[in-house]
Amino acid sequence: MDLVKLCLSPLCSCMQSPVVRQDMSYVFSxxxxxxxxxxxMEALMAKKKDIKRDLDSPQNKGKLPNNQLQLWxxxxxxxxxxxxxxLDEYRKGNCGAGSCSLNCFSxxxxxxxxxxxxxxxxxxxxEQLEISLVEIPPPKLVPTSHRIFGKGISSKLDTVYTCLADETVGMVGIWGMGGVGKTTLLRKIYQSLLDDANMRFDHVLFIEASQNIQLERLREEIAKKLKLASSAGEDIFNALKLKNFVLLLDNIWEQVDLPGLGILDPYGGNSSTKQYKHKVIFTTRSEDVCAQMGAKKRIKMECLKPNEAWDxxxxxxxxxxxxxxKMINGIAKEVVKKCGGLPLALQVIGKAMSNKKTVQEWEFILSSLNNSSTGVVQGVEESLLPILKFSYDSLPINMNIKECFLSASMLGWTSKDYLVECWMGLGLITDFVNLQQAYGKAGHIFNILEESCLLCFYEDSVVHLHDVINEMAMWIALDCGMNKNKWxxxxxxxxxxxxxxxxxxxxYANRVIIGGMELLPTLSHQCSNLLCLMIVNSSYLxxxxxxxxxxxxxLIYLDLSGTAIKELPKDIKYLINLQYLNISSTRISSLSKELVYLNKLQYLICRNLTGLGKVEDGLISRLQKLKILDLYPYGWVELKDLNxxxxxxxxxxxxxxxQEVLQQLSCLPTTKLFIENLDSLISLSFETLSCKNHGFLQELEITSCPQLEELVMNGSETRLNNLIVYDVKKLQNIIWTDLSPPKIFHMLTSLYICECNLVSFAWVLHLPCLFYLNIEDCPETETLFYIEEREIQQVLERPNTFPALHSLFLFNLPKLMSMSNAxxxxxxxxxxxxxxxLHLKKLPFKHGINNSERINIYCEGGWWESLEWDDATIPPHLSPSHYWDGSDAGSFS
Incomplete structure (x- = not known):
């Protein structure tokens, strides 16, 4: 009891404090x-309604409140x-009646x-407000044609109509890059629904959203369309719940709270309203928004085909x-090509050229477009690029995503890997523990840029920008055209x-990217602003x-790859701030000693230097900030430097x-390995080729290892893209240890097997990303893809056995009798x-061939004529491109 008094006494004293009493009132009141x-709030809303009544009076029709009043x-x-x-937080958090809530802090x-x-x-x-209104300004003259051009857009209109008639589809998301025609399609849908009484919608509501729009403003627009006195969500709900309606939301940038708008669940989840059609169709630039909105049907808008673009x-x-x-007609077609099928670009540039009547004017505009200078076209910078720039402005501000996008624009068509390397070299992807983490960050950026329609991917490995998007990116990079020499x-x-x-x-430049010259200038002035120099496609330099x-x-970034230079000049040592150096595919055969002065160098890329060989002892190990070293496939460093x-x-x-270096690989974060002439190598284990925690093996070539008999496939979470096995004649087995091929080779895109005695390649069937397959000079192979009896049914039920395979090459397989037993x-x-x-007489294609294009067959004419066909539907899908007899076979390579 004394203990209780001891505890309560200070508490009671504390309760006498005015501050504590006030705080306690926060809990109990x-x-x-x-x-x-x-x-x-009710009093404030009453004042707002009075003001709104004045604003909506007939004499004020066609006017808007001034900026100060609108802000209020x-x-x-x-x-x-x-x-x-x-109020909602209180209702959810209040755990009991009265004041005795357990959650005092809440x-x-x-x-x-x-x-x-x-x-x-x-x-x-x-606040004392002045009820002041201004005339509504005339709309900006941005051309918008609601005519439908192209079969693709017409088919999308048909798809939307199908969704409107389908009771299971309540929400449709239309997405694509800025200017691709999303709004045009939505307006066409709107007009069609107004004209089509057979669809039997009581309300067709077209609402223009925008970036950062407030929920209340959307409610007010809907209420105005419904002619309601109040824009409260409850009133909108009551007006629509027993009606058939379509809400068309144009240009949303983030998830919209439909219940907050008073819009019923478009899937008809409420049993009392299931008899009514409640549909929502919206447009957005991001597929991610479609997912957030829960759109059951997503329609991507594509650019127009050439003939549609011309129309x-x-x-x-x-x-x-x-x-x-005729001359103007030819130039006009070249201008159309520069627009890349983007409707907005075609419309804006077409309108800008509508008053140009001479060949000289048309030649000038084409020259300007070719030089990436749309500013000379009246109206283009004012109407096209700022509209496209909204996609850029809406990108997240973290992870340097905007800078990554702009940097992608300077490379044109390039591989994902090279772009990621560029981002790292420019310091846009940093603070990664290992290369997997860097690629993970890059993958996240790729997804965001692709969803925003700012980047496109060709065959999933090549990155490019739509021409007009690239134009917009360069315009932004040049400070919206104000600093022409920045890049x-x-x-x-x-x-x-x-x-x-x-x-x-x-x-004056920050970045210089040049190519196609034989001589570099002798600079007589300092380029103090220059951070990035890329000399590309200059094989005569x-x-x-x-x-x-x-x-x-x-300078922090220097790329000299693809030039014909034989050595780096001694003044390379003055680039003390250099972080990235790429000398790949040059004629350099030894690394300059002056590299040791580059104390900040983090990335040294020396790929495909045929004469490189061993790097001088101690040179690389003195670069203490080096993160990435690529000498593949010809260069190497000694073991002591590796340590x-x-x-x-x-x-x-x-x-x-x-063999000593091979044994040390399990401690190294290897990404690319060329294993050659290891005479004593009998068995090779995949998991020993790179550090388990930090390795990220991407390319592997095994050549001329005469005693190698087996590859043991173990380990997981790899990113192997390319595998070459050449002149390993004793190799007969690939052993899978506790893992299936997709776990090891799930990212493999290219496989080249030559001069091996592998009996079967059935494991190749399991590679989901395989794009290129070459099997050559394997004298013992009789069936390429032999499927065990227990697996045949599983293979037959699989939708596609080679979902990504684009190119297949089979050379000199003298015992090959069958490509597959299924x-x-x-x-x-x-x-x-x-x-x-020559012994292969049948091809393993399924009935009819599940391929939208004809397959080109490159083969001997005599072999083609000797083929046997059990299924007459197969030959029409095949197109033999070349014929020759055995006497010409030696020219094939």
Whole structure:
């Protein structure tokens, strides 16, 4: 009992404090404080309704409130939403009647927020407002044609109509890049529904949303369409619940709270309203928004085909001009090509050219477009690029996503891997523990950019931008066209050297990307702003002038790949801020000693240097900040240097020329390995080829290992893209240990097997991403894809056995009698080359062949004529491209 008094005594004293008593009132008087804020909000809403009544009077029709008044109305809407959220939080968090709630902290917070909110509401109510209106400005002259061009768009209109008639589809999401025609399609749907009484919708509501639009503003628009006195969600709900309606929401940028708008569940989840049709169709630039909205049907808008693009362009330009002059007609078609099938670009540029009547004017515009300078076209920068820029502006601000997008624009068509490497070299992807993590971050960025229709992917490995999106990106990079020399991108095909005036502009540049020249300029000025220099597609460039690098002291990114230089100049040592250096596919045969001065170098890329060989001892290990080292496939470093590098290296690609280095690979984060001439190697285990925790093996080549008999496939979570096994004649088995082929090779895109004695390649059937398959000079192979009896049914039931295979090459398989003991699918196969497989008489295609295109067969004419067909539906899908007899076979390679 004394203990209880001891504990309660200070508590009772504390309760006497005015501050504590006030805080306790927050806990025990929550309901009263919420009532106060609710009453204050009702008074404020009454004032708002009075103002709105004045604004909506007949004499004010066609006018809008001034900016100050509109801002006040928006703030009132925000406060109303906050009050509702607070009341809802109290209802959900209150665990019992009266004041005896167990969650004291929650009550305290709600009371505190209510007091603060009531104060803000009273301040809004006390504001003295001037009821001032302005005339509605005329709409911007952005061309919008509601005509439907192209079979693709017409088919999408049919798809929407099917969804409207389907009781199981309540919500449809239409998505695609800015300017691709989403709004045009939605307006066509709107007009069609208004004209079609057979659809029997009581209300067809077209609402234009936009970026950062408030929920209250959307409610007001819906209420106006329904001619309701109130825009409250409950009133909208009551007006629509027993009606058939379609809500068309145009241009949403994030998930819209439909219940908050008063819109019933479009799937008809309420049993009392299932007899009514409640449909929602929206447009967005992001497929992710479609997912967030729960759209059961998603329709992606694509760019127009060439003939459709030409029709749309003609609809917006002065048709008499382009049809009356053959030269103008030809130039106009080139202009259309530059628009890349993007409807908005075709419309805006077509309108801009509608008053141009001379060949000179048309030639000038084409030249300007070719030089990426749309600013000379009246109206383009003002109407096209800012509209497309909304997609860029809406990108997340984290992870350097905007900078990654702009950097992608400077590379054009490129591989995903090279772009990721570029992002890392420019410092846009940093702080990764290992390469897997870096690629994971890049994958997230790719997804965001693809969903926003800012990046496209060809065959999942090549990245590119739509021409107009690339134009927009470069416009943004140049400070919206205000700083023309910030990024310099030039090709000099046909010129021996760079003009002096161009080189002068380097002093202002942040990035310079050039190509196609034989000589670099001798710089007489400092390029202090230059951070990135890329010299690409310049196979005739043999030398770098003396002192060239001294003029760019702040350079962090240097790419000289693909040039014909034989050595790096000694003044490379002045690039003390350099973080990325790429000298791949040059004629360099040894690394310069001056590299040791590059104390900040993190990425050294030396791929495909045929004469490189061993790197000088101690050179690489002195680069203590090096993260990525790629010497694949010809270069290597000794074991002692590797032991130093492994402390900070996050990825390495190199040639393996000794058993000792091979044994150390399990401690190294290897990404690319070329294993050659290891005479004593009998068995090779996959999991020993890279560090288990940090490895990320992407490419593996095993060549001329005469004693190698088996590959043991173990380990998992790899990203192997390319596998080459060449001249390993004793290799007969690939052993799978506790794992199936997809777990090891789930990302494999290219497989080349030559001069091996593997009996079966059935495991290849399980590779979901395999794009290229070459099997050559395997004298013992009789059946390529022999499927065990117990697995045949499983293979037959699988939708596609080779879902991604594009190219198949079979050369010199003298014992090959059958490709498979079961019929197979090749849905993507485009090219099938087969040579010196004379005993093969049947092809394993399934009935009818599940392939939308004809498959090109490259083969001997005599072999083709000898083929046997059990199914007459197969030959029409095959197109033998070349015929030759045995005497010509030697020319095939």
């Amino acid at each position: 929550t309901k009263e404080k919420l009532d106060d804020v609710k009453n204050a 109305l928006d703030k009132v809407g925000e406060k109303d939403d906050k009050v509702e959220q607070l 009550r305290y917070k709600i009371s505190s927020d209510a007091i603060k909110l009531e104060k803000e509401i009273n301040q809004l109510k006390a 749309l362009f003609k609809d917006n330009v002065n048709l008499d001009v382009i049809e009356s002059d 310099i991108m030039k090709r000099y095909d046909g010129l021996a050297e760079i003009p002096t005036n161009d080189a002068e502009n380097w002093r 043999r030398n770098i002038p003396e002192g060239f690098f001294q003029q760019m002291p702040n 130093i590098l492994k402390k900070h290296l996050k990825a390495i690609g190199m040639r393996v020329v000794s 019929a197979l699918d090749f849905p993507q196969l485009s090219w099938f080359s087969i040579h010196e497989c």
